[in-house]
Amino acid sequence: MSAVLWLLIALPLGAGAVLALTGPRRNRLVPAAGAAVAAVVLGAAIAAAVTRPAASAPLFAGMEAGLAVDGLSAVMVVTVAAVTLAVLVFATGEFAADENRGRFFGLMLLFAGAMLVTVTATTLPLLLMAWEVMGAASWALIGYRWRRPERAEAADVAFLTTRAADLGLYLAAGAAVAGGVGSLRLDALPNAASPWLHVATAGIVVAALGKSAQMPFSFWLSRAMQGPSPVSALLHSATMVAAGAYLLLRLVPLLDATRWAGPAVAWAGAVTALALGLVAVAQTDLKQLLAASTSAQIGFMVLAAGSGGVAGGTTQLVAHAATKSGLFLAAGAWLTALGTRQLPALRGAARRYRPVGAAFTVGALTLAGLPPLSLWAAKDEVLAAARTGGTALYAAGLAAAAVAAVYSVKAVRYVTRPLPETPQAGYDTEQRGTRRVARTASAPLFALTLAAAVLGVLALPGPASWLKRLVGARGEPSPAPWELGLSAGVAFAAAGLAWRCASGPAPVPRAAARAAHGWLYLEQAARTVVARPVLGLARTLAAFDDRVVDGAVRRTARGGLATARLARRLDDGVVDGAVRAVAASLRRLGRWARRPQTGLLHQYYAQAAVGFLVLVLIVLLVR
Known part of the structure; x- marks a missing residue:
């Protein structure tokens, strides 16, 4: 029955990718096609909840990409599929005249498919991949009408906030490997050795709280309201924010192991x-x-x-x-x-x-x-x-x-x-x-x-x-x-x-009412406590890179150019001068050597006689 499980996750992901790439000419068919796919996915989810299939495939050395439908995930797959179908049926009317409805319905199916992988994943690497796809799809859906700058900014804030918390999953994966859980199976995480058990738990808790918009990460959910209403309906109910809560419910044994x-x-x-x-x-x-x-x-x-x-x-x-x-x-x-x-x-x-x-x-x-x-x-x-x-x-x-x-x-x-x-x-x-x-x-x-x-x-x-x-x-x-x-x-x-x-009027102090209306100023606090120091550090590191690292490189380059110019002068003035002097001397010697060669026999005889006389004198003097 693993075919049902593969259908459950492959159908929304594959159909979503196809619909997202659908051109304007076929846009009329997209809403009905999206709703039909969601209906089939719901049928597959019900079948999976009844049969409880499992599947796995090799991923890395010693690790598998595992999928399974157990009791908890059976409830979740049916919930996700049912809400997705209801939302897409509603959206067929709201997006009937939207020229980009292919992109919308495709992204919604990708979003739901990533959530289905998240709730059926039995290993941390596969869950992390689906977690990332879900975050990327939410960014695209929140900023769906991106031509309005405030909506694009809202998508960025939501994505960066959840993305920062998502780093906890990477920390958890590294800590689990260091703690001896090489398979990275979710049910094996409580067996990690201390202190890596505590590090892995902390990473998972941070990632879950960030995804589920719990304090202090809650403000990103306010920004997510810039997306279309069907996006809010799906994101706020059975996907995205529910993912963090689901992960914590799934990993209650891990929470208990750390006390x-x-x-x-x-x-x-x-x-x-x-x-x-x-x-x-x-x-x-x-x-x-x-x-x-x-x-x-x-x-x-x-x-x-x-x-x-x-x-x-x-x-x-x-x-x-x-x-x-x-x-x-x-x-x-x-x-x-x-x-x-x-x-x-x-x-x-x-x-x-x-x-x-x-x-x-x-x-x-x-x-x-x-x-x-x-x-x-x-x-x-x-x-x-x-x-x-x-x-x-x-x-x-x-x-x-x-x-x-x-x-x-x-x-x-x-x-x-x-x-x-x-x-x-x-x-x-x-x-x-x-x-x-x-x-x-x-x-x-x-x-x-x-x-x-x-x-x-x-x-x-x-x-x-x-x-x-x-x-x-x-x-x-x-x-x-x-x-x-x-x-x-x-x-x-x-x-x-x-x-x-x-x-x-609310019977509370005006300052308290303003703070509550502004979501407790959590976004401003995040900008002040996290974003500004990080940006300031980035600017400082950029200046250090420009002035020190790049400066050292530029000074080294200038020194190299100066050395090259000096070497060129030495080469031109000394080495080449010496070569030219030797060549000139050899040319003079050549001219001198040509002078005795007149072609006259009596002159050669006289030269031989003089040479013989010189040799005799040398022999006599040396003795």
Whole structure:
């Protein structure tokens, strides 16, 4: 059955590459072709989840490129494929007239294919390759409309931030090899020798937190909102940001092996869930609110991974994927129709476009964690695991759940209020609105909304036990009845407070509100603490290279030229002069030697006589 596995990853990657290169003449066929490919991929994902295939191929000496579908990756491949299909079906309407839709659908399939490789990879080198392709595809998708400079800059910021964190995977690979894990199999990483075990763990944690937009890397997700709404729907739900959380859930044994990594990851998730939830509360831009809520909701998955709650984190991941993709698609439908994403301007949007409004309302109430919707049960699974890490961790998670209810109900309150007298005054701030919702939007919105509402069954006793067996986490704790009641009470209380205060000013200091609205100034801090010192160091090294290294080379070259000129003078004045003097002397000797050669016999006789006389005198004198 390995053919199913190869089809699962080769089809989206191959078809994506082909569609991305499709010319404008065949663009009309691209949306339908992209959706058809996504449908086949979903079928392959379901088949792979049932049959659990595995495959491998030689990669490097002693290393293989391994792929396998086990319990956890079975859940992930179906989730990724289902969300991809829903998003691409929605995009067939939004991109019907886009002249570059071949590039868009191709990149989306490449993006999803890279995520499928990521969740099925069993060795670190293959995972790292897919990780890099996913980052590159996200850069191209965020900057899809690159002719607007702010969108190109946003793509660069998102890519460079995640790319900097991704270096942790390279560090982890090197440390694993140094620690004796030559195969680089993911399940063998906990066997690395100390201290390389700790180095590898730290590298993987940094890479995962960066990819999942956890603090302090969260700000890149705000910039990613410059991409088209279908990109946001896919990136914020089942791919990219979910990849880091998935990796931590996959490598819970590695976190446990170091002892320090589990608590550190759990607190990183809890702090992100709380802090970015407050950031979401302060937003007046709907997509920015949803982006901040993504970081916060992913924080619950990271909290679960740090607490050892693999089943709870998986439930949260699946339920959030359906919920958040539906919310982003609804926000995208309103952006296309009304040309704005500002909450005050979207007042009454749910009443004007009722199907989209109904889907958004159900999704937002699910995001709020209100019972009996899915994320209420999923959060309680996470909090049950967090309670094993201490009361403080549980309290932080519960507070983050209350904040989630606030920002979710705030969004619902805005879009469900009555239409103002002149609603058109706030429209068309982002783009020219069409004043209609594409017909292709309804089916994926309703499917995702239904999934968001009912996936909470995975937290019921029977399905929860099945899921724990599936992902190999049978001993995980389940929430007690009082925990379910407490979280429900907190969610309803926070939702009621948010409903009453949504239209009024926030009862917080203005400076705090500005900081939350600006995503805690995390990007400015990164520029100040990281980017500027690195650029300053680069400029210093460039100056050192120009003045010292290149200067030494130039001085050496000048010295060589001076030596060559001196050697030329010596050659011309001394060596060549000596040669010319010898030649002149030889010429004179030659002239002298020619003089006795007159051709007269008596002169030769006289010369011979003189020569004989000289020889006799020499003999006599020497004796």
